[in-house]
Amino acid sequence: MRPVVPADLVRDFWTAMNGNDWRDVARRFLSDDFQGLWPQSAEVIAGRDEFAAVNGAFPGQGGWRFQIISLLGDGPQVVSDVRVTQPDLPMVARVITFHEVQDGLIRQQTEFWPDPYPVPDWRAGLLRVDPDLAAF
8 A cells, every 4th residue: 555645635635525525524534633723713623523513514515615726745744725615605715724644644734714805005006906816
């Protein structure tokens, strides 16, 4: 059996998330002692069951899509930038996730869900605005 490449595991994780089967994703990709950290709200996801429960509680079940914008790996540490959409809500978000892989599974994720914002007045006119090139 080939060893798991952490970046490939994380890429496969996001691909599987498109199936919207949170229990299956948790079972296949997360360790028994998985911990998910959401620093912006100080929430902690403890284990596979909580991962499946919180993802299953979001509105718009069945329509979530996850598009990898970039993914960088350095050994067991992988960082992903993913566009998350749910057209029925409608919702578009970007999530930056720091993954820690151990023994072929994701042991910890620290996720940041930033909010888009308009160009501040002090910067207006200084830079080109290109919503296609710098898409949220």
